[in-house]
Amino acid sequence: MSEPLSRASSYSPAESFELTPLQLAAQQGNIEEVRYLINLGADLDSGPDTALHLALRKRHSAIAILLLDAGANFELKDCHEDCPIHIACIYGLLNVVHTLCALGCRVEVPNAKGLYPLHLAARNGHISVVRCLCVAGCNLDVRYSDNIRADITALKYGYNDIAELLDKLRSTGQRDAFARQLVPTSKPAVKLSVRILGHCGVGKTSLIKSLGAGLFSSLFRRSSSLQSNKSRPSSPINSQIEMDITSRQNSLTFESSANYESTKGINIQNLEISNVGEVTVWEFSGQENYFPVYHHFLRPSSQTLTLILFSLEDSPVIQVKQICFWINFLMARETSDTPSSRECGQILLVATHVDTTRAIKTQHGEWIYPDAQKTLETVEKLIPDVLNLYPNVIVMDCNVPASYPFKQLKSMLVSLKQDCVEKTLGTWTGLLDSTLSWLITLRKDYEQFPVLYRNTFHNLLRIHVNLLASDDNIQELLQQLHNMGELFCICDLVIISLPWLGLQLIGELLSTEFLSNVRATGVYTPDDFQACFNHCDALGTLELLEALDICIQCEVDGEIEYEFPIYNQTETLPGLWDSGDPRYRTTGACYGGIRLYTPPKSYHLFTAIFPHVQIELRKATIENFSNNDNDTDLYQWFQGSKLCTITLETLITLDEDENSSQYIEVKIRGPRQSSQYCFYFLENVMETINMAIARVCPGLIIERHILSAQQLRIHSEEPYCCPSDVVCAAMLEGESTLDVSLHNLETDKLESIVQLVLFDDVELARNIHWGCALKVNNLSVPTKLKLGRLLDPPEPHGRDWCLLALRLGLGPETIASLDSHHSSCTMRLLAMADCTIGALISSLHELGRSDAAEVVLRSAPLFKIIEHVNV
Numbered sequence: 001m002s003e004p005l006s007r008a009s010s011y012s013p014a015e016s017f018e019l020t021p022l023q024l025a026a027q028q029g030n031i032e033e034v035r036y037l038i039n040l041g042a043d044l045d046s047g048p049d050t051a052l053h054l055a056l057r058k059r060h061s062a063i064a065i066l067l068l069d070a071g072a073n074f075e076l077k078d079c080h081e082d083c084p085i086h087i088a089c090i091y092g093l094l095n096v097v098h099t100l101c102a103l104g105c106r107v108e109v110p111n112a113k114g115l116y117p118l119h120l121a122a123r124n125g126h127i128s129v130v131r132c133l134c135v136a137g138c139n140l141d142v143r144y145s146d147n148i149r150a151d152i153t154a155l156k157y158g159y160n161d162i163a164e165l166l167d168k169l170r171s172t173g174q175r176d177a178f179a180r181q182l183v184p185t186s187k188p189a190v191k192l193s194v195r196i197l198g199h200c201g202v203g204k205t206s207l208i209k210s211l212g213a214g215l216f217s218s219l220f221r222r223s224s225s226l227q228s229n230k231s232r233p234s235s236p237i238n239s240q241i242e243m244d245i246t247s248r249q250n251s252l253t254f255e256s257s258a259n260y261e262s263t264k265g266i267n268i269q270n271l272e273i274s275n276v277g278e279v280t281v282w283e284f285s286g287q288e289n290y291f292p293v294y295h296h297f298l299r300p301s302s303q304t305l306t307l308i309l310f311s312l313e314d315s316p317v318i319q320v321k322q323i324c325f326w327i328n329f330l331m332a333r334e335t336s337d338t339p340s341s342r343e344c345g346q347i348l349l350v351a352t353h354v355d356t357t358r359a360i361k362t363q364h365g366e367w368i369y370p371d372a373q374k375t376l377e378t379v380e381k382l383i384p385d386v387l388n389l390y391p392n393v394i395v396m397d398c399n400v401p402a403s404y405p406f407k408q409l410k411s412m413l414v415s416l417k418q419d420c421v422e423k424t425l426g427t428w429t430g431l432l433d434s435t436l437s438w439l440i441t442l443r444k445d446y447e448q449f450p451v452l453y454r455n456t457f458h459n460l461l462r463i464h465v466n467l468l469a470s471d472d473n474i475q476e477l478l479q480q481l482h483n484m485g486e487l488f489c490i491c492d493l494v495i496i497s498l499p500w501l502g503l504q505l506i507g508e509l510l511s512t513e514f515l516s517n518v519r520a521t522g523v524y525t526p527d528d529f530q531a532c533f534n535h536c537d538a539l540g541t542l543e544l545l546e547a548l549d550i551c552i553q554c555e556v557d558g559e560i561e562y563e564f565p566i567y568n569q570t571e572t573l574p575g576l577w578d579s580g581d582p583r584y585r586t587t588g589a590c591y592g593g594i595r596l597y598t599p600p601k602s603y604h605l606f607t608a609i610f611p612h613v614q615i616e617l618r619k620a621t622i623e624n625f626s627n628n629d630n631d632t633d634l635y636q637w638f639q640g641s642k643l644c645t646i647t648l649e650t651l652i653t654l655d656e657d658e659n660s661s662q663y664i665e666v667k668i669r670g671p672r673q674s675s676q677y678c679f680y681f682l683e684n685v686m687e688t689i690n691m692a693i694a695r696v697c698p699g700l701i702i703e704r705h706i707l708s709a710q711q712l713r714i715h716s717e718e719p720y721c722c723p724s725d726v727v728c729a730a731m732l733e734g735e736s737t738l739d740v741s742l743h744n745l746e747t748d749k750l751e752s753i754v755q756l757v758l759f760d761d762v763e764l765a766r767n768i769h770w771g772c773a774l775k776v777n778n779l780s781v782p783t784k785l786k787l788g789r790l791l792d793p794p795e796p797h798g799r800d801w802c803l804l805a806l807r808l809g810l811g812p813e814t815i816a817s818l819d820s821h822h823s824s825c826t827m828r829l830l831a832m833a834d835c836t837i838g839a840l841i842s843s844l845h846e847l848g849r850s851d852a853a854e855v856v857l858r859s860a861p862l863f864k865i866i867e868h869v870n871v
């Protein structure tokens, strides 16, 4: 024990008077010291005031819990005759009381004044602690030395809520039942979800109807299917898409054909599927208007099967394009904490309309249509890193329930359910059961506007379901119900009817009909909004829409207005980027620009994101930009925004190039000698845009291509845009980055990196680190995710993460420690490897993994600002 003694000598004699080092550290709130001393085996219970008492008196809950975990005696009294539970109740240290109760601490001990823990919590107004003690089984009738019960104490001190709680518990006699409800049972909490994605008219609604059809309705659907086939001699959907192929090779059409009723929004239903049980089915409309809100509903989950439907009536090119679109759409919405592939749920391709082809069926009723499998193979070649893509396509006629393909689908659901049983054991509680029943009544009470604040939900749940549910219990319950598709939590709101949210709110407000009648500016006062959407209270609806990031509240001349970029139909005004503006015509005027692309062949992902970029720009204008420059002005129109300060102009637009690849373009210009201002302002704008992208598509890789500054200056119609991989490769090859020049293929001239990136101001180079020299942990999260998907799976020639780790100089032991089935080994390797992005690219090339090297080349950051100056 010489070590702790020598450490103790660092305390002043006055402080250390009769206290052991552990007592001192606990009293002073030094958690690291406490941990250290515990590990050294210090005596935990030296007293009379033990380390536990001392920590509690100073309200150091974390230290108290550490001591309790280490085995500190929790029944000892201190010099005031208080046990730890008394002190914790006085100060309302809920976590400590919870831990003490869980450890079996006695709750019926009076202190020196004859007060019991319940009295102490009641007279200090700690209702959560009171609940905790009640769950632990304390005696509600216990009277302290003055013969007074805790509910009376609470009243005396003005805590009527506590008095009421205790009174109700006593009078109803339900305390034990409530407490039991909070204990997890052995019942598994499996509730499968099926998400159905696909373009308009591919058969999503039909598949759902057939999936949920019972025996009788099956017969009916089968006969309606025969009729539906007869009435469609030549498919209008087909001819429309064929036309599209010939006219615009890469286009994806999201329009619905008019001869059936297209789903509006997100149709969320609970289906009782025979042999499977209850399943929540989420049908996502194929209409593009709705895509900007899908990210809220597409988070990966292990209890989910995602179906991507495509119609065999469409040409194979269109089929592949549609499937790739949806797979990219899903992958873009993956988060960095997406666990291993097993946790993400499986993706299954379903080929529909097989009855309109010449395919035949086997004896069992399985359709033979090899081209569907070929489509899957093509998709796998185009996107080799899809997690959990089921290796077979199900081929079906959606209108024939109980047919072989539906049996296949159901058996997949059954096995998914079995997989999930073990994972969810011990999570079902009586509270969940009772809440599910109560929700039925609650939905009726809130039929008009089924949205509650979390607080209101907590209060109502306590009144109607369980008086003893703690905030943590309810939080966990809400998460469970959210995952089960019973309700939806966003920000501070709880939406208790998903059909209302998906169909009545989103389905209506983003429908083509509604969009065709909106105000062209997309700006509404609450009164204006009430006038065009009068189903429910405008203010409540607007608050919900703001939580869903559909609109943003702004104040214009003292009046509250809501801006809906999604509704903005204002056309681009001429003269927004006037080439004649004298401020930007002088020699030395600063010009620069960037185009953000998604990786090659991932078409059309920005449409759903751009309105969010506009919301984020507005938010930034209100919050940040204005802090530094009160004259920041933001003008927004359909797929475009212009941000101006007194001196600078920035144009942010969504556009498409000649290959139909979408990009977000950001151009900036400033007068002479504004290079620093332009540089930092542009970076602020980029950060804002990236934030919006990360919010909607946390898994989307973004490439930063650079526009020719020379051509921007002379207002060329089509300025050359240098791809990110070309820039990165040039920087890797160049001896010194500042000497790097890039060949402008339009003008056939060279432009230096200083001109392109630093507004021709070499001084700025001092404030940045160039990309290739940065450490690999500076790669973006989506890039790391992608590398993980490419390098994690074992490769036939071993060219996977393991070999990469060897090349990056990691020893065998470290490599072995990276191996894991639960998370990406490559991601962990990247977190640990101390190499530069440039070295990573070279290693990947040497390894023969040019696929992975290209990902890094295209998406590596160009530079990082050393000291970010807000302008």
Ligand SMILES: Nc1nc2c(ncn2[C@@H]2O[C@H](COP(=O)(O)OP(=O)(O)OP(=O)(O)O)[C@@H](O)[C@H]2O)c(=O)[nH]1
Binding pocket: 198, 199, 200, 201, 202, 203, 204, 205, 206, 207, 228, 229, 256, 259, 260, 261, 262, 263, 264, 284, 285, 286, 287, 352, 353, 354, 355, 356, 396, 397, 398, 399
């Ligand atoms: N012959 C045949 N017709 C089908 C099949 N699946 C769907 N249909 C028909 O195609 C039309 C559109 O089907 P829906 O199920 O409404 O399509 P959807 O994917 O829900 O379309 P949206 O609601 O617009 O997103 C309807 O007339 C269906 O009867 C199929 O497998 N075979």
